[in-house]
Amino acid sequence: MIKINxxxxxxxxxxxxxxxxxxxxxxxPSQVAENGYRLYGETDFARxxxxxxxxxxxxxxxxxxAILDNPRFDxxxxxxxxxxxxxxxxxxxxxxxxxxDKTLHAIEGGSTMSKQEMFEPFDMKKIEEHQxxxxxxxxxxYGDSETYAQSRSRTAGYKEDDxxxxxxxxxxxxxxxxxxxxxxxxSEEAQLxxxxxxxxxxxxxxxxxxxxxxxxxxxxVADQRFTDxxxxxxxxxxxxMRDAMHIYCDRLN
Numbered sequence: 001m002i003k004i005n006x007x008x009x010x011x012x013x014x015x016x017x018x019x020x021x022x023x024x025x026x027x028x029p030s031q032v033a034e035n036g037y038r039l040y041g042e043t044d045f046a047r048x049x050x051x052x053x054x055x056x057x058x059x060x061x062x063x064x065x066a067i068l069d070n071p072r073f074d075x076x077x078x079x080x081x082x083x084x085x086x087x088x089x090x091x092x093x094x095x096x097x098x099x100x101d102k103t104l105h106a107i108e109g110g111s112t113m114s115k116q117e118m119f120e121p122f123d124m125k126k127i128e129e130h131q132x133x134x135x136x137x138x139x140x141x142y143g144d145s146e147t148y149a150q151s152r153s154r155t156a157g158y159k160e161d162d163x164x165x166x167x168x169x170x171x172x173x174x175x176x177x178x179x180x181x182x183x184x185x186x187s188e189e190a191q192l193x194x195x196x197x198x199x200x201x202x203x204x205x206x207x208x209x210x211x212x213x214x215x216x217x218x219x220x221v222a223d224q225r226f227t228d229x230x231x232x233x234x235x236x237x238x239x240x241m242r243d244a245m246h247i248y249c250d251r252l253n
Contacts, residue, residue: 217245
């Protein structure tokens with residue numbers, strides 16, 4: 001396990017960035033030591049690499065989080081698509097460099113450039129086509145397009161303070177549910193906390209229908225990444241939440 005300062009140096013990002021990613025739930029360290037030190041492991045570095053790839057391709061942080069948190073996320077397929085997009089970006093940059101050389105040569109009187117030659121490297125059609133293709137693939141692969149669109153629309157304007165406030169709400173609700181683990185998943189205390197969790201999702205991301213909510217509960221246990229993240233609040237919390245969410249949805253019918 002590697003401390004946050006060293007992790008930041010390895011990844012070429014600031015410690016402040018890693019703190020921020022932790023606050024918004026984009027990248028939580030595998031462990032937090034008793035002295036409060038954040039410790040990062042191999043899975044954390046793999047996720048951070050994906051975050052940086054997506055950022056290079058100008059994906060917003062909220063979309064990156066939704067993609068990486070989805071249990072159907074396939075790292076190999078993501079890397080293949082990212083390589084295709086980055087290769088297109090590289091070709092465009094190389095064309096721009098060639099255009100700079102031609103322009104310098106023209107200024108020195110060696111040749112003249114047509115208007116088409118001057119602006120040809122700035123044609124974004126190909127790379128935008130790749131981007132649209134990949135974004136559509138993301139929508140199809142990582143969830144219902146309407147839900148995805150709702151989430152992107154609602155979170156598009158969130159600032160750092162908004163994400164900090166939202167993560168604070170998550171902490172409060174998770175701890176509230178964890179406290180209810182001393183009783184039954186169907187208890188009033190647990191069910192009120194679970195209702196608050198569903199309302200939180202609806203308020204900040206998308207309309208969380210009973211069907212979606214039940215599926216989320218299953219995902220918290222089926223996907224080890226979710227389980228590990230949730231169980232940081234209390235061992236067994238992910239499974240308890242699934243059971244409580246199932247009971248909650250059953251009572252709505």
